[in-house]
Amino acid sequence: MKSATSKPVTRKQGLAARVKRASRLKPARKVLVLVATRKGAWLFHGDVARKTWRVDGPHFLGHIINHLVLDPRDGRTLLAAAKTGHLGPTIFRSTDRGRTWKEAARPPAFAKATDGSGRAVDHTFWLTPCHANEPSVWYAGTSPQGLFRSGDGGDTWQPFSHINDDPNYRAWMGSVQDGTPDGPKLHSIIVDPRDPAHLYFAMSGGGIHESVDGGKTFKPIVKGMEVVGGFDAANIAFHDPHCVRLCPSNPDRLYQQNHCGIYRLDRPSNEWVRIGRKMPKRVGDIGFPMVVHPRDADTAWVFPMDGQTVWPRTSPGGKPAAYVTRNGGKSWQRQDAGLPESQAWWTVKRQAMTADAQDPVGLYVGTTSGELWMSRDEGERWTCIARNLPEIYAVEAAEIA
């Protein structure tokens, strides 16, 4: 029986105890942080406590690296989505965790059109490795929007499904003027860990889409999502999801950071709920990344950006902060301890915030001003890992033995 005089353990004390326990147990798996930038890629190897980081890089100095991802199925294969200012896009592969690299034999490319109207991939933007139940399979999303699949670990890629050439999808994708400043993107490719035939992807712009038949057909899933004032939410083209994540601990729950708010979707419902309404009004619920907890589907993080007037897309008030919900979006708490307190006009892109799978969870944030920050206690306190990197496009945290 609990002593009547025992004090309740606060959340901070609980986290501190978990940090202490974790460091005592010396977790066997270390964290490798993969940083993709506009001028190359860097790998940061953490010690077991995630306190010191050994930098490995630059890789591909001068190349535009949109995404750098480690295959969790073998812990060795890295794929890097690359291009340069002059050269066309490609995929580089490493099977020894970045010691050596080889170019993919057939990078993502659209089908050749006979009438001259065909599209060309400008860059591969997003890489998704599948789960252990689908060995060697990867998906890629490109700009302009295209969906591609590799069945051989990322060496050769083929256009996937009907969407690249489907008239409806082409209309929803819009033109280059309807996308982000450096082109419209297909992103957030998600494979249901229980069922490889159950897929999601998102487009900026162009909505969120689901397949339950292995990509033979896709359907929009945008009910409940809002669009910019004055536009018709019934038009899929006007929907701009910035980042969608599926909860590993509950694959029936998805979170989304959208151009117009933060949302949660609990399947089998098809209706998104705008949970960002509970964010402080002065901060708003606009941003790019969405991060989910590896083991708790009620916990998720965002990194708000100023979405007012001309869309500055910088930390509101020049005061960067993450916001966490621990109850599925019913309420949010600010997490800014250790972050700059003023005059820090950060932009954090949609792929530039992530979590590791350790306990407590580590969070990682990369800025367009080239700073890499992390928290080893689920956002309670932040420390800087690196400064003076090029503009950071993507940050991934991989677990390695």
Added chain:
Amino acid sequence: MKVLIPGPLLSYTKERHVEASGTTLAELLADLDHQYPGLRFRVIDEQNRMRPHMRFFVNGEQVFDLTCPLRPTDAVYLVQALSGG
């Protein structure tokens, strides 16, 4: 014929001047890709269009058509357009 390779493609050829053959620019690029796998896609897209920041010169004249005929004595330059930042 002699082909001058721009800096960004040296990771493929390792040298600035290489030998390649073909009776058209398309054939020449096919031969270059055979010798240096992957090179062609970095300069010509999947619709057979020259990529935006690559330029092709034959004997000092810029060409825009992959069907441009070539002779063994021609000098072909692959050039990166000025664009940076």
